[in-house]
Amino acid sequence: MRVATRTIYDMVKFNLARITEQLNRANRVATTGKRIATPSDDPTGLQQTLNIRSSVSNIGQIRRNINMGKAWLAASESALNNILDLISDTKALSVQMSTSTTNAEQRALAAKDVQNALKEIISLANTEIDGRYIFSGSKTDTTPFDQDGTYHGDGNGFKIKIGRDATVEVGSAGSDVFQPSGAGSNGDIFRTMNDLKNALEANNVPGIQQAIENLDDLFNHVSVKISDIGSKMKRMEVKENILQDLKIADTERLAGIEDADITEAITDLRAKELAYQAALASSAQVMKLSLVDYL
Amino acid sequence: MSGIGMTLNIAATALLAQKYGMDVTAHNIANVNTPGYSRQSPVYSAKIPVLYGSLVIGRGVDTKEIIRSYDQFVENQLMQKRSGMVSSQELESYMKILEGLFNEDAETGVSSLLADFWNLWHDISNNPSGAPERIALLEHSDLLSRRLLDLDAELSSIQKDLTSSISAGVVRINEITSQIATLNGLAVEMSGSRSVNDIMDQRNTLVSELSGYLDIKTFEQENGSITIVSARGCILVQENSSYGLQMGGSNGDRVQWQGSNGATVDITNYISEGRLSGWLDMRDEILAKYMLDLDAMSKEFIWSVNFQHSQGVGLKLFQPGTTITGTYQTDDGKLDTLPFVDRIRLIEDGFKLWIEDRTDPDDPKINSISIDLSGLDISDSTLSDLADTINNQISASGLTGVVVDGSGAAIKFTALEGYAFGFSDDDSGILAALGVNTFFHGSGAGSIGVNSVLSDTDYIAASRIGAGGEYTKGDNTNSIALADLQYRLVEVSQWTCDRADGNKAGSVSTTIESYYHALVGSIGIASRAVSRGRAFYETMVHKLTEVRDSISAVSLDEEMANLIKFQHAYSAAAKLISVSDEMMDTLLNVK
Secondary structure, eight states: OOOOHHHHHHHHHHHHHHHHHHHHHHHHHHHHOBSOSSGGGOHHHHHHHHHHHHHHHHHHHHHHHHHHHHHHHHHHHHHHHHHHHHHHHHHHHHHHHHSTTOOHHHHHHHHHHHHHHHHHHHHHHTOEETTEETTBTTOTTSOSBOTTOOBOSOSOOEEEEEETTEEEEEEOBHHHHHOTTOTTSTTOHHHHHHHHHHHHHTTOHHHHHHHHHHHHHHHHHHHHHHHHHHHHHHHHHHHHHHHHHHHHHHHHHHHHHHBOOHHHHHHHHHHHHHHHHHHHHHHHHHHHOOGGGGO | OOHHHHHHHHHHHHHHHHHHHHHHHHHHHHTTTOTTOOOEEEEEEEOOOEEETTEEEOOOEEEEEEEEOOOHHHHHHHHHHHHHHHHHHHHHHHHHHHHHHTOOSSTTSHHHHHHHHHHHHHHHHHSTTOHHHHHHHHHHHHHHHHHHHHHHHHHHHHHHHHHHHHHHHHHHHHHHHHHHHHHHHHHHHTTTSTTHHHHHHHHHHHHHHHHTTSOEEEEEOTTSOEEEEEGGGOEEEETTEEOOEEEESTTSOEEEEEOTTSOEEEOGGGOOSHHHHHHHIIIIIIIHHHHHHHHHHHHHHHHHHHHHHTTOBOSSOBOTTOEEEOSOOOSTTBGGGSTTGGGOOOOSSOEEEEEEEOSSTTSOEEEEEEEOOTTOOTTTOBHHHHHHHHHHHHHHTTOOSEEEEOSSSSOEEEEOTTEEEEEEOOOSOHHHHHTSSOSEESSSTTTOEEOGGGGSGGGSOOBOOOTTSOOOTTOOHHHHHHHHGGGOOEEEEEEEEETTTEEEEEEEEEOHHHHHHHHHHHHHHHHHHHHHHHHHHHHHHHHHHHHHHHHHSOOHHHHHHHHHHHHHHHHHHHHHHHHHHHHHHHHHTOO
16 A cells, blocks of 8 residues: 555554553553542442442441440440349348348338438439430430439430331330339339338338339349340340441452552553553654655 | 657657656645645646658657546545544543543542431431531531532533534634635636646645534535535535524524525534534533433432421421421412422321410410311412411411411411421421422522521421420431431432433432432443544544545655656756757758
């Protein structure tokens, strides 16, 4: 084929331009370490990247939720454990006071202990975290219990989200924990403690014995509540572990899509550099030749 | 004619012819770098011989014509492919700009802002009465809205830029066509003479430049002029007249052809090659699609958040003495001019309006009315009708304290002194459609924003009013439901924009985040396709140019050889003259 003069120069320009473009891209990948700089570099990869990032962000948030939930549950557990101790101490005291070897004076003194225990229980029932009451149901700004045991919260527990369709109740309704069979009944801890105090002051042994029975039931009830909290915490820990693993898997996937294999990138860069040098050398040679020089 | 005189004549024709050949070679050498130049060669033929007795004697050489080495077929192919290449180059550079707009690496990318939006609803769920969480949500939602508004504005501004480019292109097209018309006139006048070749080359260059702007077909006429026809059969150049294009249409963005009889024809959707096609594809197909898609996504996003938000209550009811104005305007109060009118269901159990009577501050009483909307007609009723319905039902239930005003373009709910109000259980969607107790205002990417009522962050509705009228500081049922929207599948329109076939919308069931991610992915795919197309065209043009140049372009080596060839022939012819001269001398000096 006849080759015109301009064809030679056009060929040089065209090829050098193409190689420079490839060289530029290889250089960019090697320096940034990222395969994807613009959507067109890997469109499906980018879409996956965005989905994964969104998932990672969600996981981070759920973990924050779980941490908060664990703090609430821990506070509940601690309060209830203390109350359990108080109940069992009070019961032991009551048993002692119900025997015939004690007299009215001792009972009167015991009444004061019971009075103090009751105050302590009320204070524990009014535990707060960050200014919110954990036994007030959803009325977290309202003190759950008055000194006389009247409940001011409501019956809805406070829930947090620990997953897409999963919530956990971390704040309970105080009426459910401390007055399981209704306010003022035998299952009302405040009423029971108050009745016990009165019975001790009045030297009323049957009253003390009734109180011991109630305290037994209450002990069991509170224990159940504590183990309930325990299982919730376990559930959240399991969830947290799953999320941790998920996050690691996601991060790896993300790196796999986004990050360039450095060895590959550098090798590619060297190859393109070499090609560029060869093209430059040959172009320079070809452009020098012309019949005009020989005439 | 006899003897030496004849030889001298022959020598003279030889000198002229070879000198002519050198001129042509010189012309070729001078134009080695002229774009669009086709090399010329002289065509010689022997003169018709004479009969001299019984002998046939030649009379020398004649320069018959100068031909241009030129292949019309290759030229046409080249022109067409170059047109495609230029179109895809323009498209590619705008696609890169578009990709830059959707840069999702930065933290201000929409994807990241959306993810954080949902996270902030979690934070509010964890502490429903906390002020910092509410303020954070408000500011972040503002940021997200602004980002969407910015995206929409930038896409729109690129469209305007493209219209300017098209406009400038049309101006240049008109210049070229009138120049071609002039050259046509000259070509017809000078046909047959040598300089017509240069005129044809010039005309070719112009035609080539024209084909870079839009699709054209050229027809060579017998008298040497060319007729140029463009999209939709519009004639651009005929003989020495040219017919121009102009920008027109209601927005000044359509390309129109001005016919000879004054009629204008809109050729915008028929231009399929050249820069104009690239620009029009970018503006009317690609940018149009992404603007519509972004808008559709924003619309669904706004609706789902608003619908859920309007079910709830904030940390306080709407206070005594306040007026809540709906964020959506109507035309003349007609309900069917609301942007979300198609989501309203006028049912019996429309929504619950709660009114708290605080006239005795120590003993507030709260009551609810279930508003029945079934008496209204979606295509006929106005805001006044709606207001009357609600007001009547309020007084019919024996309550007072809230007045609804439907006389303006937007609805107003006013709490009288001593009364507060709230909403719940809106199954009709009317509150969200009116813009009452909603989170966002606006109906798309060009109008999204946070409802100004929420600048009092207490009104962010994280809770719900219970069946007995109670609402508590620790109730997070509404904010949990709002956080759940992240996973909810919604129906969002997805557009295909084609200049020839028009804009069509399909529908896809997806989460808001997935839709956006798919949108960015599709931009990447489109951009890649354009880049590949451009690379393909560039290679084609390169190859065709090689072929064209091998036929028509000057090779300096060749011209150098020709130079020597003509020089030798010239010297030989000159030698002829000196020999004839010597012979003449010899003859004259015979004694």
